[in-house]
Structures are given as C-alpha cells and as structure tokens.
Amino acid sequence: MEIVTAQEMYERDQVAIQTVGVSGVMLMENAGRAICDDVAKKITTDQRIAVLIGGGNNGGDGFVIARTLRTRGFQVEAWQVVSDEKITGDAHAHKEMYMNSGFYLHHMEDLTSFQKALQQADVIIDAILGIGVRGPLRPPLDQVVSILNDLPAYTISVDIPSGVPADEGAEDFERVQADYTCIIEAPKMSAFLQSTSPYYGEWNVVEIGLPNHLMDQANREVWNVQEALRSFPVRAPHSHKGSHGKGVVIGGSYHMPGSIAMTAKAALRSGIGLLAIATSKSSIPMIAPYLQEATFQSLQEEDGWIRNLKNVDWSAFDGVAIGMGIRRSTSLTAQMDELFTHANGPMIIDADGIYHIKEKLDKCAGYPHPVILTPHPGEFAYLTDCSIAEVMQFPFSMTRNFAKANGVYVVLKGPSTIITTPEGQQRVETSGNEGLAKGGSGDVLSGILLALTLQSSSVFDALANGCLVHGKTAERLTKTTHSTFDLLATDLIDGLSETFRTFSSST
Ligand SMILES: NC(=O)C1=CN([C@@H]2O[C@H](COP(=O)(O)OP(=O)(O)OC[C@H]3O[C@@H](n4cnc5c(N)ncnc54)[C@H](OP(=O)(O)O)[C@@H]3O)[C@@H](O)[C@H]2O)[C@@H](O)CC1
C-alpha cells in the first residue's frame, strides 16, 4: 500500500481523468459509494447521521455519501457549512443530484443553532475539507471544527480529518479529531506523523478506481504482515549453522552489561547461525551465564568501558551490530576505521554507535557492504544537526535525503518506523505500542535486525520484517500475558518464539 503526498494524489486523479477517460464526477461517485460501503460497518439505521459538507471536492464526496446513505435507508441530515457560491464543478454536479433526489439540505446560518441541531446526531460524517486544505482553518470553519470536536457523536472523516494537511510539515492548529477516517485510495503522509496521526483515529483505505499502475511510484509504502509473509526468510531443511550467518555484536561495558546481552539474545532467538559477543573484558563473566550459545571476544577496556576495537579479526564475521552500551568517547570514534577497513558484511549501527558514525559518514558509501543506521528521532537530529521538532515534522524527506546523500540504510524508530534504502525507497512499519517505550527495546531490535539481515537476500526486507517482528511481539504480549506497563525488553526476547512460530509456519 503506497503512501502519497497531496501532489501525488492529484497526479493520479489527473491520469484517471485525462488518460483513462474516467470523469471527475464518476470518480467522486466511486469515492462516495466506496466510503458508504466501508462506513456501513460502523453505523446502523436507527442512528441519526449528520454529513457536514465543505466547499471543495471533499464536500462533493459528502453529497454522494448523504444521497447514497439516504437511499440505503439511513437517517441522514446533510449540512452545507459554506456559502452556495463555494460549491462548484464536480461537487456542484453532485449537489444537484442530491437535490434532484428530493432530499433536504440544511445550510449553516448561525453557529448557535447549528451546534444545537448537531447535539442530536449520533454520528457525524466530516466532509468539510480534504487534501486541499492550506494553512490554518479560516473562520467560520475553525469554529465549525471546534463545535464538532466538542460534540458527543462518533466522528467519521472522509479521506482526512478536516484541517489536517496531507503532507509533512504540519504546524499546530485546529483540526477534526476523528474516531474513524475512511481514506481514499492511498494513505497520506500525515497518517504516519506523530503530530497528525492521532487525529485520524482508526483508519481504513477504500479503492475508487485510480490507475495507480500508470503512475510513477511514490517509492513509499506501508509494510504489514502480508508483505512480511511473502518475503520472510525460509530455513532450508538441509541448512547448517553457517547457512544462517555468523554475526558479531560489539558493545557493552562493566557499567552497562545488559544492553549487549539483550541484543545477543535477540539475535540468537531470531535464527542467527553463530553469534560472537565482542565486549569489555570485565563484562564477560557477568553476561556469559545468560548466553550459553554465544562465543566471546574480549576487548581492551578503560574504567570498564571498551577502549578500542583492536585484536579481533572482524573479517571472520558475516555481519556486525555495534553501539549498544558503549559510550561517546572520541578514542572509539577513531576506532570505527577498524571496522570500515576489516569488516566483511553488513554493519548495523545503533545507540552510541550513531554518535561515533557521525564523524565517519564519508566512509559509508565506499564500504562495500550495507551500512544500516537505526536512530530514534533524537539521535537522527544529532546526526543531521537539526532539532528533534524538525525531524518529527519532516521525517520522510529528511531520512530520504540523508540516506541518499550518505549511501546508508536508515531505520528511523518511532510509533511509525520509517525504513529508507540508500536509493531513497521507503517503507513504514506501524506495529508495536507504548509498552516498547522503555530502555532495552532498541537493543532487542538491533539483535533481530542483525539476525534477519544475515538470513535474507534483501537487506530492505530484513529491516522491514525485523521491525514488524519486534512490534507484533509487543502487541501480542500486551494482549495476553503482559501490559504496556510491565512489558520488559527481556519479555520481548522470550516472546519472539511465538512470533517466529507464527511467521515460519505460514511460509
Ligand atoms: N483522486 C482524488 O484524489 C479524488 C479526491 N476526491 C476528494 O477531493 C478532495 C480534494 O478536493 P479539493 O482539491 O477540492 O480540496 P478540498 O480538500 O475539498 O478543499 C478545497 C476547499 O478548501 C478550502 N480551503 C482550503 N484551505 C482552507 C482553510 N485553511 N480554511 C478554510 N477553507 C480552506 C478552499 O477554499 P478557498 O481557499 O478556495 O476559498 C476550497 O473550497 C480529496 O480529499 C477527496 O476527498 C474525490 O472526490 C475524487 C477523487
């Protein structure tokens, strides 16, 4: 499922009209009817439904919805919330069809009586504004939206909650808080941004017959279980431990032994063939009892922290994950060259490793294997010398520009994790919940990503599937044996067994 900007949506619309010959009026009919079919699951004929209709094509969809629901026997009142001259083009054609059907249209004349009338509604369908919104809502629509948000009714938005822009960069202003949004054709970027996604409520996408195959692809898509099942690695019956990758995780210290232990355990639980842990000498006795399946490489240390990356033959490994439980010492930054010179496979860089890579970004494109950075927004802000607020506003474009400029994969972690290839292709993975907002979750993810990267033919698939396995495990555990309060990173590792059983039994 592709994720689009407003511009990309309008382009699809134009190809349908100009190349295929589907008229705009027909597209609007398709949109309204597809929405009615979807919304029928949410409403009943004994409910009072109010459709609020604005001045653009979103309002045009509203006329189709009001007409269709009335002919299907629902109790519908249609409210036009803008003046008559604002209803033009295809929307005007559908207004005529609504009126010609003999149905009554309310006009919002004063806000007080409008508010009083809407108090009676059980369901409000918001067709005030769609993807054509520009800037903060102007009066009286700002007051209309404020009234709507205070009503007790269940609110269903058409295409997008009115006032929410489709694209990145939204500032804070009045917008509809929907309980459910019925999105037309493809989810818009704002459905995945932290500041705007909560306004959508639950959402679903309906298809209206646009010729997406005739369009340039947006190279931005939602990754879900169906895609994961199609691309999940298969373990061949006659494979051996060498077939599934020999990885090394580098990190940990006397002061923070747990993080590297969790990464290692997660990698082992995710099917890696062989795993070595390269860590400070003093932390080995602390973690070894928990990791019987791993081998150890002892690194020189200073006050319990890893001092350098010398004395290990990094070329002996198929892949590396570095950064969990190390610290930001300049001597280690210089030591990153050891890996760029000698390592011999994909390199996953997490946590404080991100701090060290900032000085070494110029090496990434020349490294003959994939370099994968897994920052959260704070770490990505640090990497790009931007504020966290900017990263949250423009995560799609910032990660795409950064990945292409530096020849790296970026996994920007968050409620919607954005995975970007060095060519700028993007996937968004939305599983997981607030139970993951705890120390250690990222360490577990790094282990899963390393293991799947070494078992998959596509790094991009491995990263998307790894994020999905991580998030789905949290979702299942908080529905069964845990809550979002008590779920620990170590519980996630134990929970991987059931997730992998589900995925591997389906492939
Ligand atoms: N393939 C598709 O995509 C299809 C799309 N379809 C539907 O069309 C929708 C897009 O329609 P659209 O382009 O007409 O824009 P839309 O959101 O209705 O808004 C335009 C109106 O908003 C107003 N306005 C703007 N900013 C404002 C503000 N800040 N404050 C106040 N008013 C503001 C602006 O007024 P103006 O600025 O011109 O005075 C104008 O009246 C799309 O979301 C989907 O629902 C389907 O019907 C068929 C296929």
Ligand SMILES: [K+]
């Ligand atoms: K809307």
